[in-house]
Amino acid sequence: MKILCLIRQVPDAEARVKAKNGLVDLEGATLALDGMDEYGVEQALRINTDGANTVAVALGGARFEDAIRRALAMGLERAIHVESSEHLDVVTQAKILAKIVQEEQPDLVFCGGQHADSDSQALGAALAEALNWNQITWTTALEIENSSVKATHDVDDGKEQLELELPLVITTQQGLNEPRYPTLPNIMKAKKKEIRKASLADYGVAGGKVRVVKQEIQDKQRLNKLIDGKDPTAAAEELIKLLHVEAKVI
Amino acid sequence: MILILAEHDGKKLKKTSLEMISAARGLNPEITVALLGAGAGKVAEEAAKYVGQVLVVEDPKLEPYDARVYSQALQQIAEQAEASLVLIAGTRAGRELAPRLAVRLDAPYLEDAVKLEGIQDGLRISHYAFLARVTETLEATASVIIATVKPNTQPAAAPNAQDGDIFEVELELTASSVRVLGRTQEKTARVALTEASLVVTGGRGMGSMENFKLIEDLADVLGAGVGATRAAVDAGWRPYAEQVGQTGKTVQPNAYICAGVSGAVQHLSGMGKSKYIVAINKDAEAPIFKVADYGIVGDLNLILPALTAAAKRLKD
Ligand SMILES: Cc1cc2nc3c(=O)[nH]c(=O)nc-3n(C[C@H](O)[C@H](O)[C@H](O)COP(=O)(O)OP(=O)(O)OC[C@H]3O[C@@H](n4cnc5c(N)ncnc54)[C@H](O)[C@@H]3O)c2cc1C
Ligand SMILES: Nc1ncnc2c1ncn2[C@@H]1O[C@H](COP(=O)(O)O)[C@@H](O)[C@H]1O
Numbered sequence: 119m120k121i122l123c124l125i126r127q128v129p130d131a132e133a134r135v136k137a138k139n140g141l142v143d144l145e146g147a148t149l150a151l152d153g154m155d156e157y158g159v160e161q162a163l164r165i166n167t168d169g170a171n172t173v174a175v176a177l178g179g180a181r182f183e184d185a186i187r188r189a190l191a192m193g194l195e196r197a198i199h200v201e202s203s204e205h206l207d208v209v210t211q212a213k214i215l216a217k218i219v220q221e222e223q224p225d226l227v228f229c230g231g232q233h234a235d236s237d238s239q240a241l242g243a244a245l246a247e248a249l250n251w252n253q254i255t256w257t258t259a260l261e262i263e264n265s266s267v268k269a270t271h272d273v274d275d276g277k278e279q280l281e282l283e284l285p286l287v288i289t290t291q292q293g294l295n296e297p298r299y300p301t302l303p304n305i306m307k308a309k310k311k312e313i314r315k316a317s318l319a320d321y322g323v324a325g326g327k328v329r330v331v332k333q334e335i336q337d338k339q340r341l342n343k344l345i346d347g348k349d350p351t352a353a354a355e356e357l358i359k360l361l362h363v364e365a366k367v368i
Numbered sequence: 369m370i371l372i373l374a375e376h377d378g379k380k381l382k383k384t385s386l387e388m389i390s391a392a393r394g395l396n397p398e399i400t401v402a403l404l405g406a407g408a409g410k411v412a413e414e415a416a417k418y419v420g421q422v423l424v425v426e427d428p429k430l431e432p433y434d435a436r437v438y439s440q441a442l443q444q445i446a447e448q449a450e451a452s453l454v455l456i457a458g459t460r461a462g463r464e465l466a467p468r469l470a471v472r473l474d475a476p477y478l479e480d481a482v483k484l485e486g487i488q489d490g491l492r493i494s495h496y497a498f499l500a501r502v503t504e505t506l507e508a509t510a511s512v513i514i515a516t517v518k519p520n521t522q523p524a525a526a527p528n529a530q531d532g533d534i535f536e537v538e539l540e541l542t543a544s545s546v547r548v549l550g551r552t553q554e555k556t557a558r559v560a561l562t563e564a565s566l567v568v569t570g571g572r573g574m575g576s577m578e579n580f581k582l583i584e585d586l587a588d589v590l591g592a593g594v595g596a597t598r599a600a601v602d603a604g605w606r607p608y609a610e611q612v613g614q615t616g617k618t619v620q621p622n623a624y625i626c627a628g629v630s631g632a633v634q635h636l637s638g639m640g641k642s643k644y645i646v647a648i649n650k651d652a653e654a655p656i657f658k659v660a661d662y663g664i665v666g667d668l669n670l671i672l673p674a675l676t677a678a679a680k681r682l683k684d
Contacts, residue, residue: 277554279549327508
């Protein structure tokens with residue numbers, strides 16, 4: 119089976135995000151392969167345990183190369199990097215990625231369920247539509263037999279079990295598996311793996327449907343009033359009083 | 369004209385629908401509500417109280433929900449009605465459907481808006497980004513735009529003086545190729561988490577399923593909803609429906625009270641906009657205290673019962 123894994127390079131979840139002149143400034147921030155995408159990479163390597171026929175696909179700035187190397191070090195066979203530092207709306211991203219899918223002809227595409235930069239959940243479904251494929255979003259369990267896929271995924275009020283046929287776009291999330299850490303030998307090997315570079319021009323798709331006007335950090339000022347709990351009854355009395363009299367929420 | 373895909377349960381409109389209607393009224397008085405799926409007809413009269421036009425589609429191919437079929441249906445309605453904006457609820461189902469519709473219409477997609485403003489020939493929205501650490505403002509101009517509206521961010525609309533018109537619509541749809549094998553619905557007897565004005569949440573620090581009784585007792589005295597961290601859900605102590613965070617629910621209550629929760633970014637992204645944050649943790653260095661308004665440093669096994677008792681005394 120041939121599998122594509124869409125990956126992104128995003129600020130580390132713990133990183134403090136800064137803004138400069140009304141836009142997020144990632145200068146100096148720790149960047150990493152999006153945690154949500156790692157579940158897809160891991161799942162691809164559980165399906166094709168030798169890593170054969172697994173391809174990382176990244177659409178983003180030059181810095182995305184670190185995330186690509188990480189996915190290769192986890193075990194994917196090779197990568198395609200469409201290099202662009204333009205802000206691309208999701209419909210445009212889906213059109214470009216659909217062309218890559220059509221070139222590569224995979225059976226399965228993995229995509230993170232929500233991206234840690236745009237907080238968007240849209241890419242998997244948008245790509246599926248651009249391909250006229252089905253998708254499974256928020257997948258937590260997956261079983262593939264021949265061309266039949268059984269999956270459990272989260273819906274708004276619980277869980278649902280589905281059965282579908284390949285090809286599919288599957289969006290991944292925590293719970294699907296435990297992503298592996300790359301070993302040192304695999305990190306060395308990954309340095310030699312192929313990353314095919316492409317540009318937006320190669321795909322003849324123009325972006326620009328959505329403009330970013332501004333990005334602001336809103337750190338709400340918190341009161342930070344800490345009470346010592348050595349005397350539980352007194353501490354509880356004090357907290358309930360603060361919530362009643364000062365915050366007026368109970 | 370604004371087209372709204374209303375969420376309903378076959379009996380009533382869901383709250384998200386009234387929220388989208390109120391957001392739409394601020395943009396354009398001409399509003400059409402589309403009601404799709406089983407029981408849509410039963411909700412039509414209710415919907416007509418709020419908008420000028422209601423379209424009902426009860427095609428059996430719309431059951432069970434499949435984003436692929438729904439996007440086909442909405443495309444046909446949006447094109448025939450010449451909608452300039454399509455609003456869809458920012459629920460999981462809506463955020464799976466909306467990008468499909470945007471691709472079909474080759475339209476800009478603005479996702480999970482907390483604020484919507486009209487601009488010349490287009491729309492400006494604000495939404496959260498970078499795991500809700502950033503508020504981003506986006507703009508698009510086009511003949512048709514698709515947007516999802518984050519639940520619980522808009523007031524609910526009030527009925528109009530005059531009822532709108534109801535039309536039944538026939539569409540040409542392709543049958544779904546997805547087989548639904550099963551569904552587990554998680555319902556709570558307490559107030560719905562996302563609608564609760566107070567939430568009491570427990571984390572891994574609760575230590576066991578049984579110990580969540582301490583959380584439930586406090587929640588019951590306060591009339592609060594019960595939440596859990598992913599750690600507590602993964603341990604099997606609480607149902608997934610109670611999970612708050614990046615992969616769970618987003619809540620914004622007047623007070624969010626949590627015990628045994630460390631304050632991981634993925635958790636904060638689901639509750640960080642709460643008006644007041646209250647934390648109980650034995651570790652004074654726990655990151656949750658950095659975002660807390662009030663906190664008690666101590667053992668939750670002693671603090672939670674004391675809080676329940678103190679809250680009871682206040683209520684009596
Ligand atoms: C892609 C992804 C998505 C995620 N989505 C979510 C999500 O939606 N929601 C979510 O919650 N998490 C999510 N997580 C997980 C998140 O990173 C954390 O692992 C999780 O929130 C930790 O839960 P916790 O605070 O309950 O547990 P811990 O981090 O283990 O914290 C337990 C806390 O309890 C305190 N404690 C222990 N005993 C006591 C006691 N007796 N009295 C008082 N305090 C005590 C400890 O000091 C500690 O601070 C996600 C992670 C990833 C990678
Ligand atoms: N929401 C998004 N949609 C599309 N691309 C994005 C988004 N967020 C970040 N990017 C990409 O990340 C780039 C930053 O790359 P760089 O400037 O090389 O560090 C942006 O300019 C975009 O190409």
